[in-house]
Amino acid sequence: MKTPYQNIYAVLKLNRFVVIAVVICAFSSSIFSGWIAFSINKRALNSAFAVNTNGEVIPLKLVSQKENFRVEALAHLELFHNYFYNIDASNYEKNLEKALWLGNSSVDNLYRQKKADGVYNRLIQYSLVQKVLSINSEVAEQEGKYSFKTITIFEINRGSVIDTYELVSTGNLITVDRNFPNNPHGLLITNYFENTLKKLNNEN
Secondary structure, eight states, X not given: OOOOOOOHHXXXXXXXXXXXXXXXXXXXXXXXXXXXXXXXXXHHHTEEEEEOTTSOEEEEEOOOHHHHHHHHHHHHHHHHXXXXXXXXXXTHHHHHHHHHTTBOHHHHHHHHHHHHTTHHHHHHHTTOEEEEEEEEEEEEEETTEEEEEEEEEEEEEOSSOEEEEEEEEEEEEEEOOOBTTTBTTOEEEEXXXXXXXXXXXXXX
């Protein structure tokens, strides 16, 4: 008795169906695996882990990078403006040296200009005291670049006369390696410029 041959078209149709089914399953599996990997990576980026004294792993939620950068930036700007403008005859060299660590050549150029104009010589000669009263900064982001505007109120005590000034300064911020204690926030001021200086009052 002869074995009947199967219809060649039926066999090819069955093979085609099997191949298509395997390809679809493989593609679906790849998509699912990719989605799982993406979800795990996203959760890992938004979380950190610490080990307590008992050896237990504790998940910690991280503050978003932008919020963290803003806090660091405001602290950096306050530190710089305090060092650069809160000076007198006894501390100006030490404070200005610290301020220069927080900015690039634009800050150094301004310092050299003030020095050439005799600002620091007058500070010593007349025993002036320049005291910062308030520092208010605004940080803005545009296309991944950060700029700032700072309003610094300070007074100059000339003994019998105290003059109060408002200084508006602007610039940009870039990230650099932290360098404690010289640059604890890991930021650098660039394109620093003193826009306006206005006397607010004159007390006798």
